[in-house]
Amino acid sequence: MPKSPYTLRPIDDQTTAIEEKCLGFQCLCYLLTGESHALLIDTGFGLGDLAALARTLTDKPVWVANTHAHVDHIGCNHLFDGFFLSSAEEGVLRLHRNPEYLWQKFAVEIPLPLRLLLRPILDRLFSPKALGQKNYIDDGYVFDLGNRCIEVIATPGHSPGCLCFLDRERRFLFTGDSLCDWGVLLNLEYSMPVEVYGASLERLYELAGAYDSIYPGHHGFPVSRDRLEEYRSCVRGILDGTIPLKPYEKGAALRASRGQVLIALPGDYRRGGADA
Numbered sequence: 001m002p003k004s005p006y007t008l009r010p011i012d013d014q015t016t017a018i019e020e021k022c023l024g025f026q027c028l029c030y031l032l033t034g035e036s037h038a039l040l041i042d043t044g045f046g047l048g049d050l051a052a053l054a055r056t057l058t059d060k061p062v063w064v065a066n067t068h069a070h071v072d073h074i075g076c077n078h079l080f081d082g083f084f085l086s087s088a089e090e091g092v093l094r095l096h097r098n099p100e101y102l103w104q105k106f107a108v109e110i111p112l113p114l115r116l117l118l119r120p121i122l123d124r125l126f127s128p129k130a131l132g133q134k135n136y137i138d139d140g141y142v143f144d145l146g147n148r149c150i151e152v153i154a155t156p157g158h159s160p161g162c163l164c165f166l167d168r169e170r171r172f173l174f175t176g177d178s179l180c181d182w183g184v185l186l187n188l189e190y191s192m193p194v195e196v197y198g199a200s201l202e203r204l205y206e207l208a209g210a211y212d213s214i215y216p217g218h219h220g221f222p223v224s225r226d227r228l229e230e231y232r233s234c235v236r237g238i239l240d241g242t243i244p245l246k247p248y249e250k251g252a253a254l255r256a257s258r259g260q261v262l263i264a265l266p267g268d269y270r271r272g273g274a275d276a
């Protein structure tokens with residue numbers, strides 16, 4: 001029997017982080033339970049049966065909500081009756097269910113011998129699956145799980161319909177790829193201008209009195225509150241030109257760094273405003 005890609009990392013008695021790890025990928029999903037429903041935030045890359053795992057954790061009906069529609073956040077959506085996401089993710093969802101795009105984007109990075117070995121797994125992961133009911137949610141929507149409410153906060157930037165989820169009572173914020181420990185990619189198809197991401201950070205800053213712990217879509221958790229300030233400072237430095245832009249990875253993009261975080265920008269990024 002193949003080893004499960006999932007590791008459970010309990011946060012409290014009604015909140016579990018589910019870490020998916022395989023082939024160098026790492027994703028974090030979160031199962032939040034209330035008295036009548038559970039909410040699964042993101043479904044990872046799809047390497048295992050997340051629906052079966054969720055059933056071992058709760059007997060309540062599970063709602064699935066995606067922070068955004070990138071392939072490593074929607075991988076097990078098809079195993080549930082339906083899912084919730086922002087309508088602004090429609091284009092991203094279409095792209096990230098397109099096998100040709102996914103092969104080009106991800107598989108070509110893998111060295112050829114390994115790629116051939118992994119071909120059956122990648123074919124399975126990238127093949128479009130029939131999805132259940134798609135429901136659109138936006139800023140201000142509230143999931144009532146029964147004595148536990150989870151509020152949707154729109155944070156466009158990394159992708160146009162990025163959402164965060166706020167549990168005011170427990171003071172948890174789930175951020176997907178909008179606020180991870182190491183950086184944010186604004187250089188992807190459909191990524192929004194850095195000004196838009198900056199406005200989303202300001203929104204999270206205004207809400208900072210409502211949460212203590214930040215749970216991201218990748219890497220370690222909780223994310224230090226210092227990171228939010230570093231991202232804000234990095235955006236300001238990009239916009240006013242005080243932070244130098246350096247080549248990022250293979251030169252197709254640029255990066256700016258501040259503290260421990262980096263922001264990746266499109267390779268043709270030019271500073272906007274009067275002195276552009």
Ligand SMILES: [Zn+2]
Binds near residue numbers: 068158
């Ligand atoms: Zn993403």
